[in-house]
Amino acid sequence: MSETIVKVIVCSGTACYVMGGSELLLLDDHLPANWKGRVELEGSPCLGYCKDKTSGKAPFALVDGELIPQATIPEILRKIGEKLGDR
Amino acid sequence: MNGDIFIEVGHFCCKKHGQGAEGDVFLSRKTDDGRIISVLSDGLGSGIKAGVLATLTATMAAKFVAEDMPPRKAARIIMKTLPVCKERGISYATFTLVDIDRQSKVKSIEYDNPAYLLFRHTSEPVLLEPLKRDLTVLRPLGSHHNSGDSTTRLSQAVMHYSEFFAKPGDRLVLFSDGVSQSGMGSRAYPLGWGIPRIQTYVMRLLQETSDISARQLAQAIVKEAQVHDAYQAKDDITCAVIYFRKPRRLLLITGPSIEHQRDTEMAQLFRDFQGTKILCGGTTASIIARELGRTIKVNLKNLDLRIPPASTMDGADLVTEGIITLGKVAELLESPSTTDRYRVNPATQLTELLLNSDCIEFVVGTKINEAHQDPTMPVELEIRRNIIKRIARLLEEKYLKEIQIRFI
Numbered sequence: 001m002s003e004t005i006v007k008v009i010v011c012s013g014t015a016c017y018v019m020g021g022s023e024l025l026l027l028d029d030h031l032p033a034n035w036k037g038r039v040e041l042e043g044s045p046c047l048g049y050c051k052d053k054t055s056g057k058a059p060f061a062l063v064d065g066e067l068i069p070q071a072t073i074p075e076i077l078r079k080i081g082e083k084l085g086d087r
Numbered sequence: 088m089n090g091d092i093f094i095e096v097g098h099f100c101c102k103k104h105g106q107g108a109e110g111d112v113f114l115s116r117k118t119d120d121g122r123i124i125s126v127l128s129d130g131l132g133s134g135i136k137a138g139v140l141a142t143l144t145a146t147m148a149a150k151f152v153a154e155d156m157p158p159r160k161a162a163r164i165i166m167k168t169l170p171v172c173k174e175r176g177i178s179y180a181t182f183t184l185v186d187i188d189r190q191s192k193v194k195s196i197e198y199d200n201p202a203y204l205l206f207r208h209t210s211e212p213v214l215l216e217p218l219k220r221d222l223t224v225l226r227p228l229g230s231h232h233n234s235g236d237s238t239t240r241l242s243q244a245v246m247h248y249s250e251f252f253a254k255p256g257d258r259l260v261l262f263s264d265g266v267s268q269s270g271m272g273s274r275a276y277p278l279g280w281g282i283p284r285i286q287t288y289v290m291r292l293l294q295e296t297s298d299i300s301a302r303q304l305a306q307a308i309v310k311e312a313q314v315h316d317a318y319q320a321k322d323d324i325t326c327a328v329i330y331f332r333k334p335r336r337l338l339l340i341t342g343p344s345i346e347h348q349r350d351t352e353m354a355q356l357f358r359d360f361q362g363t364k365i366l367c368g369g370t371t372a373s374i375i376a377r378e379l380g381r382t383i384k385v386n387l388k389n390l391d392l393r394i395p396p397a398s399t400m401d402g403a404d405l406v407t408e409g410i411i412t413l414g415k416v417a418e419l420l421e422s423p424s425t426t427d428r429y430r431v432n433p434a435t436q437l438t439e440l441l442l443n444s445d446c447i448e449f450v451v452g453t454k455i456n457e458a459h460q461d462p463t464m465p466v467e468l469e470i471r472r473n474i475i476k477r478i479a480r481l482l483e484e485k486y487l488k489e490i491q492i493r494f495i
Contacts, residue, residue: 045369
């Protein structure tokens with residue numbers, strides 16, 4: 001198993017936060033045991049995606065630089081799985 | 088602020104055990120000519136009846152003094168106005184009135200409350216007692232109803248008048264008899280806590296924490312009195328502290344400016360400010376960080392899901408999200424006794440910092456965040472300018488802070 005680390009950035013700007021971003025900051029609690037240590041979670045001040053309609057809707061998260069609009073915990077987990085090659 | 092002295096007024100009270108309302112009233116206000124008038128009044132008995140007597144007394148006294156009415160006349164009117172207690176046949180409320188002008192001249196009138204304590208800070212705190220002069224007025228003692236004819240007996244009421252010039256570091260401690268009589272009847276304090284012991288207690292606090300704020304000192308005294316009553320206060324316990332001190336300054340920057348060119352100006356303001364510095368808003372923090380070449384890190388420890396997490400940045404005492412946090416701060420300032428006040432989150436931290444400062448400067452960028460105007464967003468997302476105005480008004484009127492707002 002490769003030891004790649006996936007970096008997840010969750011926007012905690014106002015718009016993201018009220019649209020559900022607050023839950024996303026608890027991502028660590030939802031990680032399966034075998035992923036622990038392989039996912040790095042980081043909060044960020046407003047990333048600015050909310051000001052551009054083409055990016056989609058809040059809340060936003062970045063998984064290894066890939067933007068996820070209307071992010072949810074399952075959606076982020078799915079994306080992490082993809083990155084880790086482990087579904 | 089009077090000259091380079093800031094006057095912090097703080098109070099704390101606790102109602103008699105089992106009562107629904109406080110019978111002591113403390114109020115403090117700033118007049119148009121820059122004076123600060125504070126009154127502590129203790130109504131006869133306890134509960135709502137005492138509360139009404141005390142409120143009437145305190146409000147009238149403050150108003151009369153603000154209008155420069157001679158104290159003797161003011162006292163006479165108050166005595167005549169108070170409703171007469173049915174059980175005891177007297178109308179009664181004690182008061183301590185303190186009037187501080189722009190030159191920090193303090194004039195005080197005391198009537199039947201425990202005498203105020205004045206602590207002056209030199210190298211060590213010392214207790215001073217200014218000379219007091221007696222003022223005598225007649226007050227009705229009670230009414231006798233004899234076959235429809237009622238006569239009012241009069242008795243003399245003696246008030247004490249004193250005046251002095253306050254120096255930086257002075258603290259004036261006022262309290263109701265609930266403090267000095269706390270613990271009365273207990274084995275430890277058969278005759279109550281008593282003024283000499285209160286003096287010693289305050290002196291020790293001042294020696295330990297020489298910069299204790301008025302609010303904290305008042306709270307510490309009331310809490311100690313509550314302990315003596317075994318947390319079942321036998322009377323209303325109220326303490327107020329007036330602290331003359333060098334102003335503590337705070338700068339709060341929130342919101343990006345409408346013009347990009349002013350970002351540098353905002354960053355310089357932030358960098359050069361002497362005092363506590365706070366940034367509210369992710370975009371604002373990012374701008375300052377970019378201009379000053381610093382990094383921001385969001386703290387993911389101790390999350391409170393109702394308030395977005397705070398961040399850390401070199402040189403900033405607190406970096407928070409913008410409008411949700413500010414909205415909560417306004418709420419906390421409006422109703423400080425909610426349990427939310429005791430949660431640990433950026434909003435309570437910010438509130439605490441604001442209350443611990445005297446001169447607060449707001450720098451408000453007026454750019455509107457279009458993402459917040461989306462109708463699917465909660466309506467609580469107010470426009471920044473409005474929420475800042477609300478917070479500023481509360482801090483100024485309710486907490487007597489010096490406020491400056493600059494829109495940029």
